[in-house]
Amino acid sequence: MVELRSPVRPGGLPSANNLAATRRERARASALPAAFYTSPDVHALEQSQLFANSWLCIGREEDLPDAGSFLTREIGSERILAVRDRENRLRAFFNVCRHRGSRLMEADCGQGLRRITCPYHAWTYELDGSFFSAPWLDESFDKEAYPLLTVPLGSFGGFLFVNLDPDAEPLDVWLADLPDLSRYRLDSLRRGHRIEYDVAANWKLICENYSECYHCALAHPQLNRLSDSRSGGQLLSGACYNGGPMTLNKGITSLTMSGQSRNPPIPGLSAEDHRTVHYYVVYPNLLLSLHADYVLVHSVWPKGPERTHIICEWLFTGEAVAAEEFDPDDAVEFWDVTNRQDWDLCERVQRGVRSRGYVPGPYHSSEHCVHAFDCWYAGAMAPHLPA
Ligand code: FES
Numbered sequence: 001m002v003e004l005r006s007p008v009r010p011g012g013l014p015s016a017n018n019l020a021a022t023r024r025e026r027a028r029a030s031a032l033p034a035a036f037y038t039s040p041d042v043h044a045l046e047q048s049q050l051f052a053n054s055w056l057c058i059g060r061e062e063d064l065p066d067a068g069s070f071l072t073r074e075i076g077s078e079r080i081l082a083v084r085d086r087e088n089r090l091r092a093f094f095n096v097c098r099h100r101g102s103r104l105m106e107a108d109c110g111q112g113l114r115r116i117t118c119p120y121h122a123w124t125y126e127l128d129g130s131f132f133s134a135p136w137l138d139e140s141f142d143k144e145a146y147p148l149l150t151v152p153l154g155s156f157g158g159f160l161f162v163n164l165d166p167d168a169e170p171l172d173v174w175l176a177d178l179p180d181l182s183r184y185r186l187d188s189l190r191r192g193h194r195i196e197y198d199v200a201a202n203w204k205l206i207c208e209n210y211s212e213c214y215h216c217a218l219a220h221p222q223l224n225r226l227s228d229s230r231s232g233g234q235l236l237s238g239a240c241y242n243g244g245p246m247t248l249n250k251g252i253t254s255l256t257m258s259g260q261s262r263n264p265p266i267p268g269l270s271a272e273d274h275r276t277v278h279y280y281v282v283y284p285n286l287l288l289s290l291h292a293d294y295v296l297v298h299s300v301w302p303k304g305p306e307r308t309h310i311i312c313e314w315l316f317t318g319e320a321v322a323a324e325e326f327d328p329d330d331a332v333e334f335w336d337v338t339n340r341q342d343w344d345l346c347e348r349v350q351r352g353v354r355s356r357g358y359v360p361g362p363y364h365s366s367e368h369c370v371h372a373f374d375c376w377y378a379g380a381m382a383p384h385l386p387a
């Protein structure tokens with residue numbers, strides 16, 4: 001007899017012990033219990049203990065090309081503001097006025113900002129965050145005491161990361177054990193397309209689904225024709241990531257609707273990289289899929305226990321994007337079709353794990369990356385759960 005549990009406990013958090021079966025070796029382990037996919041309390045704890053203490057990718061350096069460019073990114077209940085200041089330095093701030101706390105900037109992005117002015121009483125800040133002016137100030141007002149509060153910001157491969165923890169270790173320490181991706185010249189790539197998706201599933205289901213191709217033969221016939229779902233298998237993992245390569249079938253040059261690359265490859269890649277797509281989950285929420293002619297990027301943002309916003313971007317060489325005949329459609333359509341197939345599966349799982357008939361199942365031998373992701377998650381969450 002399997003033991004059935006109420007899928008969502010009526011309040012309170014699951015205990016760290018509920019993660020023990022997931023943390024066993026893969027062959028004896030089982031998936032996460034339902035509460036980790038459905039509970040508002042778990043979602044709140046993830047926000048305060050995982051997302052507020054991790055380096056999170058909020059965009060690309062190309063989004064802030066000139067002094068006065070800015071972007072904002074919602075992280076849980078925050079909307080962080082990143083700007084390029086007059087000295088060309090990239091900065092990030094809590095998007096909060098130092099007077100009575102109004103949010104400062106609501107727009108997603110923009111250019112030509114000269115200063116940051118609060119729409120409530122017009123307190124104004126320089127782009128480096130220092131206080132500039134306010135109407136009718138007393139002589140005694142200490143301007144030095146009210147700069148915008150800084151958020152640690154770092155850059156890797158053209159990706160901008162922020163960390164809501166003011167004492168965060170530097171980004172390069174956080175990413176220290178990521179495999180060397182320098183041959184992909186990530187910082188020179190440029191965005192060719194972006195699609196955003198809202199999915200009615202927990203964010204971890206998105207990451208887990210990304211981490212295995214056990215479902216690919218059935219769910220993605222168009223993908224399986226180009227890259228055999230059994231061609232993966234090598235698990236690479238470290239403190240900040242897991243992933244592995246998959247091989248393109250004979251005669252296939254990229255993952256596109258036609259199976260052929262329409263855009264120039266990233267210069268200098270090896271013959272093996274031309275036959276391979278490398279897939280990585282960079283914890284907690286960045287998915288990198290490196291093809292020889294483009295890099296697919298998913299940023300996975302939890303919006304509630306059962307809702308996720310996904311930003312999907314296709315990066316090509318700068319030369320390809322600048323060319324008059326640039327045509328990303330073949331690659332975009334391929335992954336848009338594949339994405340939608342995946343979101344459909346993730347939503348189906350979400351409906352399943354809400355059932356009192358859900359009992360965490362075993363990991364198939366090809367699902368070692370799913371297990372690696374869940375073990376990382378369990379290790380990160382367990383210290384914050386009741387014993
Ligand atoms: S709250 Fe920003 S100026 Fe008053």
Ligand SMILES: [Fe+2]
Pocket residue numbers: 209210215216219220338341342
């Ligand atoms: Fe898939």
